Amino acid sequence: MIEEIKNNIIAIVRDAGVTGDIVLTQPPKPEMGDFAFACFGIGKEKGVNPMVAAQELAAQLDSCLSKDGNVVIVINEVQAFGPYVNFFVNPRELARVVLKAVTEDAKFGTHMIGQGQTVLVEYACPNPMKVFHLGHLRNLITGEAVARLLENAGYTVKRVNYQGDVGMHIAKSLWGIYHLLDEFEEARSKTVEEKVTFLGTAYALGATKFEEDEKIQAEILDYNRKVYEDDSDIRDVYQTARSWSLKYFDTIYTKLGTHFDRLYFESEVFDEGKKLVLDGLAKGIFKKSDGAVIFPGSEIGLHDRVFINSQGFPTYEAKDMGLGKLHFSEYSPDKVIHVVGKEQSEYFNVVFKALAALLPQTEGKEFHLVGGYLQLKGDQKMSSRKGKVISGDELIAIVEEQVKEIMVERDLVDKTTKENIVHNVANAALKYALLRVNVSQDMAFDVHESISTSGDSGPYVLYIVTRIRSLLAKAGISSDGTQLHQEITIPTEVSFEEKNLLLLLGRFFEVTEQAARELDPSVITKYVFAVAQAFNVFYQTCPVLDAPEIQKQFRLHLITIVSRIMKQSLDILAIETVSEM
């Protein structure tokens, strides 16, 4: 792999008398070399201008190159560029090393850095009886990718989803349902979508009335109490409505190819949470204030938060204490990653401190992976029908519809496969668009751009994979690479385009590592796009099937690996490839 080459270069540089850390970077342009060593450090050490130091080092290295061809066969040339010493690798040697590494190691690109460690990834977290909005959609897609990123790095990952099935929003929904009882009864026999639409209406009604009318406010507070007390008056309606919501969420999870190891609910943690906080109050971790129990975050430079309200109900904060305890008793995780929007950053700062004070074993293991916002861009046609806010599942449907429109003209094998393909392409479009931006970065989503067949999009990347597969099929090779020979003759000439592809393929190893370290799927998205582009450039100038035999075999081998690594990358993003499109 590429590490082998890098180590080779590092050894040469060290031989030249350079001490300390030797870090190799990539020059900004391929014409400037393949690897670079910055000479700011040695310049300072020697008290000379880094440009001068680079020139001296390059000259020194160049002279050893010619002396000992054996050691430095991977390097063709050393050149000083400003304050950098740049290395040009021998393309044939690069080809040999990269093809060998990737062909021999079916797990190339996976890591063991998480070996023996359990990580809880908490994501999605929609609230029963409320809509699954766009924020949830981005969160879900991000969370699944993060989970896969970590699995790829060797961690044992548990996907968990924490949902608010008690609290004021539920009380408001219940009030709405009880004032629309006829519709509720009718909904029992309707589809999941219709049930959920009804729930949306009921919540909206309750929420509006709560603001308008004090008497209704009191009624809703009473519903809240009944939910917490599991009152038999409301039990059936509550459970029924709750199950409708969960069913609806399930359909979304299935569509997007995610699943959870454990669904947590506020209803199962609030009791314990309250108990923990009251214990903490006795120990002086929490304080009484205006009839409520608060965590005095302001004493440690944060802010105060209410954990138990003056009515004696645990707030979200207290419930999180109960949840934390459950997490640790069930999985003893080494890390708990909460994928949650950035509006909760300061909330988590306080809550993690409180949790650590209460349960020392959680100290330093709780992380908030800050999610950026998702907005819709472009024309208003998309912000649905009645000017209402568009929901997550509506957006999925819109993307799928538009992909279908494009695909009608395509002449594909049969109808069932075609539906499947439409589904996969639509998924790719959506996921790619959401995962190409840094996790914490706000983004604007444009349906037209996401399904665009050219440019930085899911369909573009998917298309490259199918085209390679089609090419390989023509040559009678399966795309999984099982037919590849370990021994391959490298042609005497390896082109510039081939070399670029090889360099990129070799980087897969460090890219997956970086993505896992930074918990950022966009690292993978950017990489897979770069590979797709490099392939297209290669494809433009390098014939495969019509090439002379040695070159043909080499190129077939190369593109098999391209498709394999692209598929592996897309797998991490939970994007499924297709055989044709």
Add this chain to the structure above:
RNA sequence: GCGCCCGUAGUUCAACGGAUAGAAUGUCAGUCUUCGGAACUGAAGAUGUAGGUUCGAUUCCUGCCGGGCGCACCA
């Protein structure tokens, strides 16, 4: 009022304190008698503002301008 986050081509996004700030899209100009053209090549086009630290700042610090969010009994 206090605190956190963010201002990069027309637009959507990149850039461990380092080389000429990269892509995509849109615009303009080209390529190829296509191993699936849903392609490729080229051009024009940007760091909100004023200072500071540094050999070097999109990146770190301060002020200002502009935007988002959070600050007690919602989740």
